[in-house]
Amino acid sequence: MQFLAQIIVDRLERPIGQVDPHGTHVMAIFMCQNDPGMCDEWSPTAGGNRALLFPADTLQAMPAPEADSDEGVLRLGAVNAVSLVSLPSADYFGAREEWGIRSGNSLRDVLGQLGGRPDWLQDDETPSCPDCTRPMNLVAQFEEGPDHATAMNFGGCGTAFAFACGLCTRAAFLWQC
Template structure:
């Protein structure tokens, strides 16, 4: 069993149909930018992941994309809306069919970088590691490549490496445990990083057959 790492590949295109962090979310016509259940304000767009038709992350190319996952989290008043929870309404993970996607219109007023969007778009390179667990794979890659561990953006698929207890969510439709789509680090630059409580890690899950998704983080 191997681990597929997401590593930093420099600046990315803000509206590209690729796995990336930052930029603009893509969705079908009529898709609405989600708002926080606590404060009512629009959430910050964090990342986009390309999946196949069964809700699994695509690790080689994007020719058979079935869905796109868009991940949002409230940053209007960090720490006050239980943004870490998969059910409290402080974050959203949405699955969209990959056909006829376009940028989701940003709410008004659009602050640009900050509350609505990250300050940078990070392109992603995928690296296969022979290590079966994520943290070992990350260390192995850093030693082999000579790059900072901050350049590891996370992993695609595999098994979640929890910092605390196992919090694998169940699908609200079929009640089965969801599968890990991606595990995220905050990012290589503190000034433009995602906020997972300071050095935390986040987890995106999906139930492909039910087109349900969930997001949470631990620190």
């Protein structure tokens, strides 16, 4: 499984009156890259992808890997960092276009949204929690990215969706193209 993203989830949506004892969580998202397109990684339940939730207070930072002994340089490969821009648009694709017009940047530079409602490319595929069977809440929606070296593979110009159940602290990940 290839690591795709890590998201800090400040508060999982829970039923009114219930408090999450752990507070902040970290969602880690992975997708099969063994034979891209052949692992059913678009499905939230087929096993070709995985989203996991961890209570943030139980995690520890890992030490940096050893530097290359020949050159003494630590190489991380291609990585991306993002900045958060908030727009008042009612839907994700509308906000994405508004950002492109305002900033003068390519829409491919938008990497997604945090929370809100999913803007599906096909039919609504909101997963149900495997424990309580309630529909899960959107944590993030992802675009593939602007650079081939760092792009995630969601079937070529696809969009991915990460969900969580705050009641059961379960997560799911899927994509559409």
